Each structure stands twice: as C-alpha cells, then as structure tokens.
Amino acid sequence: MTVTKRQELLFIYETKDCNPNGDPLDENKPRTDPETGVATVTDVRIKRTIRDYLHKVKEHEILVRDTVNSEGYLKDGKGRCEDFFGAAGISEKETITSLVSKVEKVILEKCIDVRLFGCTLPVEHGTGTKAKKSSIRLTGPVQFNGFNRSLHRIAPILVQGTAGFASTKQATQKSFREDHIVPYACIAAYGVVNEIAARSTGLTDDDVTLLLEGLWNGTESLISRSKMGHQPLMLMRITYNDGYRVGDLAGRIKLISEKEDIQIRSLNDYSIDVTVLVDSIVAAKGKIESIEVKQDDRLKFRDTGEECLFAKIQRLNEITINPLPNIG
Template identity: 30%
Template sequence: MSLSNRYDFVLLFDVKDGNPNGDPDAGNLPRLDAETGHGLVTDVSLKRKIRNFVTMTRDQEARDPQPGEKRFEIYVREKAILNQQNQRAYSALKMDEEPAESATDEVSEKKATKDKKRKGAGEDVNKARDWMCLNFFDVRAFGAVMSTGVNCGQVRGPVQMTFARSVDPIISQEHSITRMAVATEAEAEKQSGDNRTMGRKFTVPYGLYVAHGFVSSFLAGQTGFDEDDLELLWQALAQMFEHDRSAARGEMSTRGLYVFRHDSQLGNAPAHTLFERIHVTRTADVPRSFAGYEVFVNDTEMPSGVTLLRKI
C-alpha cells in the first residue's frame, strides 16, 4: 500500500567511550564541526546502519521471495560492483544488449557496447529502474544513481536524512593500545622476540546526537516505497545500534525516535517548526551518560493535521 502521508522525524542517539563516525581524512578522528566543536555523524553512516539492519533481518526474504512479494536486497553493499547489480535488471527482463556488429577491434567493441547500454532506449531504462526499485530496499528508500554504465536511470528516494549533530561540543580522547603480537618474522627479529605492536584509538567520552529525517509520499509513490517499508525503516532506526557493536564504536544506543505524521501528502506544517518541539537540555555540568540530559517534547496544541508518534 503506497504512502498517503508525509512524515518528518527526529532521531536521538548517543555514544559512550566510542567513535561514532571516524573521518578517514583526519586519521579516523571523530568527525566534528571545526567552528563549534560539535560532533557530526554523516547521513551516509546512518544509512549504512539501516542497510545492515535490513540485510540482517530480511536476508531470507531477499534470497527466497514469495510470489508477488517485494524483495529486500541491498544495492549499495560491501564489495558490490554496481554495474553488475544494474545488469541484473536487464538480464531478468531479457533486455540484454548485444555487442555492436560494426566494432572492428576489442577496444572499439567495448566502447560501442558501453555507449549503447549507457544511452539505452527510454522504455528499457524505465523498466530497468522499476525492477531495481522493486527488488532493492535501499533504492526504494534512499534512491540511487544507476546510470554509470548499464543504464538503469536515476531514482530520487523518498527517505532523506541530515547529518547528526551533537547537542554539546565533544572532545576526542586518544588512547595508546598494545597488541602482544606482530605480523611478520622480520618484525619479531627487530624486537628480539618481544613481539609488541603499538597503535592508537580515538573515543568520545560521551555525546548525545540529533538527526532529522523526512519521508515524501510523492517520491514514495514513484519508487514503490510502501507502508511495510516504512515500518521496517522505523524498526531499523530504533534497533540498528543494537546489532552494530564493535570495540571502536563503544556503546551506541537510540534514545528517541519522534515521528510527525501529516494528514496530507503535501504536509500540514513546516518541518522546522515541528523539529523545534523537541528540546534537549543539559542537566549535568559534564554529562557522561544520557541521565545528564533532559528531553522535553512540546506535544500540546499540535498544528492541525499533524500527529506526533513516539516510536521510542
């Protein structure tokens, strides 16, 4: 069943003694706003966790779908080759392109075939795009650029998220760590058998982060994102950190998921006025747990046509 409502949501999550989102251009330090010192977690990082949750919970359905049911495969996954993913649509719909007969050598043949598939017939591209939306949850939800080779068009996803930003400035602590082993015999000889490897890790002692999200019913109608997909999204946002544990990330937890449902597709209030109803204030001088904050939700006199749904 397609969506008939617009949704805006606020996600609260925290980290304790962990690195929520390292910056590879800064030695994997926790991301932060250089001007204010507030911590940042990218939308890409959050979407990765949603994708992982869907893979974990719907893997069997993706591999062995029932007749007439949508599949829950993930398009952007680890070690995926996206053009091979795109080719699956053409193969499934029996629209495979043949190499150009006019090619006179291997190089020109590959180029001609590539150009032919990149351009494609408009009808074929539309069919391939619809197939990708039907089979891949993240294409239906977040959209994708699928015209990089085998042309499956472009999809603008109905679910969009902002960077998460910490409520207060964060500090990054650096820790020296020791591994009681080395990788090669040469390293062992240099250390006379001591066999130690030194390293570093960075953690945020504590940070509470806020992210905003949006769900467009108009775009959902174009991709086939339906009520079942929406419920899976809420479930993923609520539980994704519970199944993404690692030593680097410390303790991460979803602390609040506030969903504003509009009675109409167009919406009944601006998103920013709804987000401003969620107030997070510090109650401790130096918070080191969620107890150091207080969350106040102004749910009185909601705008006409807007309902607040507290998922957590």
C-alpha cells in the same frame, strides 16, 4: 499501500566510548563541527545502519552494499547494475533506453533501499567504442539531515593500545594501535518521508515500518569495535494530513545539564527540554494525523519545566500518542 501522507522523524540516541562517525579523510577521527564543537553524524552513516540491518537481519536485497566480481574485486556501480540484467531480461541488442527502464523497474521491485533512499546508478551495455551508457536517477522519499548533531559539545580523546598481531614478519612484539573515540554523545537525527517522491519509487507503508525498525534495532545492534556503545533513546514519527510539516524537529529541542558539556557521561547527567517542540506540535495539531513514539524510560524530558515521559506531556493530552509498532 504506497505512502500518501508526509511524515517527520526525530531519532535521539547515545554513544559511549566509541566513534559515532569517523572521517576517513582525517585519520578516521570523529566528525565534529569545528565552530561549535558538537559531534556530527552524516545521513550516509545513518542510512548504512538501516541498510545493514535490513540486509543482514531482515534478509532484504540492498542495492548499495559491497559485492565482488569473479576475480574477487569490489564491483563498481556499473558492475552492480549488471547484477540485475538477468532478472530484467536484458538482451545483447537492447537499446539503452529500454535497458534503463527495465533495470529501474527490477531494482525498485527488489531493493528496499532504492524505494527508501533512491539511487544514482551508472548503466553501461556493451564494450569498447560500441558501449552504450546512461544512468538511473531516482530521488529517495526518505531523507535525513546531511549532518545530524549531538545536543552538546564533545571532546574526542585518543586511546592507544596493543594490536592483536605484529606489523611485520620480523617483529618480536605486537604492533600498537590508536583509536579516536568520544566518551559520550547524545545525538539527535531528523528525517522526512515525502509522499510525493514516494510515488516515483513505490514506497509503501510496510517499507517505512521496516525503516523505523532498522533505525532503532539497527542502531542497537551495531557491534563493530568502533561502533559498540550505541543505544537508541527515542524515536518519534509525526504523520500529517495534508503535506504540512513542522520542520527541523531536532532543532527544537535542547539538552539541559548542570555539568559542563564535555563532562557529560550518561543519561543521569542531563534532561532534554522539548518546550519549543511541543509549542510547534500544539500549534499544528489540526494538521497532525498521528504521533507515534518509542522511548527508553531512562531518558528525561522537560516541558515548561515539568519532567515526564514524552507520551505523558500534559500539553499533548488532546493528541493521541501511540507506541511505534514492531520495534524493540
């Protein structure tokens, strides 16, 4: 069934001794806010985690992934688009308008990431001066903040070590490597599922369930050297009755610790104050259809000074909080 209700997502996770999101234009150093010193993670990184999980684990087709041509080179957008010409039944005499319509229909049917996140895909048919060009543009109903932030300042460090191999044929010893890592970060990401945009991509409730699974399990499964150390801590979905949303869920929580921010190294060093968030939820309870939560029991929340699991917060007693399905 196509999504008909607006939803908000709050995802809290920790990273230890790794690089939450490297900047390829700055030696792959961890992204940070230069003014506040907090770590930042882009929506692109979060969507990559979800896409990889859905493709590699759930075996769903993904539009935005690395594919190669017959010569072994990475395909560009036009080349990736051509992968769907066969399924779309594109003929040599196809008009560009018809081609766009047919390919759009096929990628929406086949590619779950397009139904979730939308796409901008260049389309070209023919060669040389006779080539017909256009593009497919679909607004994704699921969006995350462009920059999702840690709840505290971090201090990246440079780690040097020995590489696995020599750098040249004539070398007599192995080369050295440098890694930029963050000792610890607790990061809060915010997302929205928009029911209006869902109509144009055909996003279903089952697709959103897979999104949530990919967000939690995909983060837990990150295994590359730079990403090993990710652990999901809490995922909450609020579903509304009438298009309302509280907004900026991540901005309504704050980390509390007796330690300096850059000294934080584990869950034992802090708790998360959700008083403002709970205030907002209580004020909107008449517009909320449901709240679902998955939480690592080690994560400590505080509401008006009282420590408890999120689902056990006293002020939310009048709102049913259910566990998220198919996660963990």
